[in-house]
Amino acid sequence: MFPRNSFNPVKRAIILSVGDELVLGQTVDTNSAWISAQLATVGCAVAAHATVPDDLRAIEEAILQSRDRCDYIIVSGGIGPTEDDLTRQALAAVMNVPLEMDHAWLKQLDEFFVKRGRPMPERNKIQAMIPKGAARIWNTCGTAAGIDAYVSDACRVIVMPGVPKEMREMFTRSVLPTLVVSSSGEVILSRTLHTFGLGESAVAEKLGDLMRRDRNPSVGTTVANGIVSLRVNARFGSKDEAQKQLDETTELCRAALGELIFGQDDETLQQVVGQLLKSSDRTVATAESCTGGLLSKMLTDVSGSSDYFQTGWITYSNQAKYERLGVSMEIINTYGAVSEPVVKAMSKHARRLAKSDFALAVSGVAGPTGGTPSKPVGTVCIALAFPPLPRGEGWGEGARDYQNSQILARTFNFPGDREWVRDRSAKMALTMLRYHLLGKPLPL
């Protein structure tokens, strides 16, 4: 992927994670992926990840094996205060030097414990020891100082704590700015665009040539929790060029996918819908059966959501649909609880009772039980109630008519288990509202 030769001056890193809990499979290593993503932003190529147990020999061997294959070995883990923390000893052995006390950090450790009103345990002193000739890296949120050392003329080793919060803070503040990543100044900039509603292959088809493997900027797709995301990576000789190319490819993706793209980078569907409601000064209420509160939970994930969401009902039984919302038992008995007439009634009554601009209602078969041949597990009906007349200049009477609603209802069949079906149902409800707020027909 990133051949190392004289024609390619990009710096290479190998990421090493240390810990018994990792090789025993008791903890998933998230540090390696996080560090890789950080290195990518500055154009440093990651050649490999390696994970070894808390074993002196294993750590030594891993450092030795990596030494001639990269410019940076980025290590996390194994510098705690207990006897199974052996990374500093292994590094000293590879460097063939003793460990020395770092008195500045020892003082810092003392103060750390004084602040907490307890004496420093003797064993914590090891955390102020670093290999002779190495530099200490400050830790602003823990007792383990980092280590910065060379294990050959060309290979620099950075050792950081394994605790993700401490590692991330140390890497961002004290490590990343010191890495010389590319003598050519090559830079990778990335952006992620999020879609919901179509599968990965359907999104890929719409993107066509944009996904060609040899394209730069490259466009790749990933899926997580039903959200198909496009990752755009631009690798160019300067930051300005990378930024310009990234923006151009982003526009091409938007042209190919239109409103299917709901947001980018850290934006969530519920934030985007919330923003649309807030900016148009509208409110939404919810009436949930199979999602059982998940839709309301998503809406209220967003700080400030009380501006546009005040009321929700979870009517998990038929009786609750009748007593709480006024859905007639006749409709329920005629069409079944999972039916468009029922969700239409739920949304209409929720809008009426809450006096909200919109109301979303969801009823479905989340599974694993409860499916029938005509309504298998995954069958979900969703309705959106909205004002009988659009809001014109100012508030028209029709927009404030809560007794009458227009209603859009749709039936979906979502794949997957109970958690999937509920998650997709809530996201699809938000998506129906999003398209309505954008004034576009739902293309799904």
Added chain:
Amino acid sequence: MFPRNSFNPVKRAIILSVGDELVLGQTVDTNSAWISAQLATVGCAVAAHATVPDDLRAIEEAILQSRDRCDYIIVSGGIGPTEDDLTRQALAAVMNVPLEMDHAWLKQLDEFFVKRGRPMPERNKIQAMIPKGAARIWNTCGTAAGIDAYVSDACRVIVMPGVPKEMREMFTRSVLPTLVVSSSGEVILSRTLHTFGLGESAVAEKLGDLMRRDRNPSVGTTVANGIVSLRVNARFGSKDEAQKQLDETTELCRAALGELIFGQDDETLQQVVGQLLKSSDRTVATAESCTGGLLSKMLTDVSGSSDYFQTGWITYSNQAKYERLGVSMEIINTYGAVSEPVVKAMSKHARRLAKSDFALAVSGVAGPTGGTPSKPVGTVCIALAFPPLPRGEGWGEGARDYQNSQILARTFNFPGDREWVRDRSAKMALTMLRYHLLGKPLPL
């Protein structure tokens, strides 16, 4: 950790993950941890994890470097249909043999596409090629067959798809049963016990000597989403002995922690509370403010929860608390929306309206905004309404009195961000109900 010598006949494995998205940090590798945990259950020691990009040479080198260091190399990823999938080619190169068509799998592939009503793309045929002399491993849920081969007399390589679902199914069904893990028969059995309510160090303090590092079975703690879990690992010469020791240490943990332990292994708090409600034939309703539906969502995570949960309200505004539940504006104005009098009223009215045995109400400052000096972010009030008289033999009148309730209310201060505060609030509400159902006072 697991020295390899003639006195220690335990088999060793190295786990290799292949994929650009992994070394670029766009995807977190969960396969390695999962496979490690599976191998631990049969006593196979994992010596290391390694991750390399979709690069022929890098994959070859990783296999060659591992070959003399372990008995099994367990590979996932790089056997898809596209040109960047190179694991099978790398394995063939290490074995110094050509790739050959596996006609049985080709037929299977054909049928796979016929079922989906579309022709097999030419490029998918590569998925039926395996190195000469290797065995194919069946894939019951995808198009990539696995590969089982030897790269030396002593080193066996297993190649599986990178898609977690396919890999897990293949590993469980076709790989794990074929591994000869230990000629000494040494076995590791594990169990996880879950607690909620105390911090990790407080739990550790109660466990005392049970957490000694040299103890076997060992007891370690991990924290995820506020749940402090104890992992008990028993490593013994036979499965019977390991099971007996595991059970004994589990009992010692239970003796030390009592009702703080709510469940074990895959059990969730909402399952356990649901089971307690179901077995005593009781129902619960919810009235949520800051959790915004999360508490109801958790209750309905459990299939069959309609037996004990039918109705919930999300009353996110003061107006909604008054209109939907009948909480008096005077109480709200006097004490504030985040107060014990308000959650008491919410729970009382929710129980009355829903005619449920119990009602839980939550109101708090989830943040990041809305905090005040007297009620900072993280302040959460929770109330549990329950029948005025306990249910005696059969149904006593007091148990069916929904107009009057006894109410337990508590105020908590949860640390962390909005997501944490909401999550801990919902779990604490479930915990209050759990202790009540167990007939024990809340020790938190």
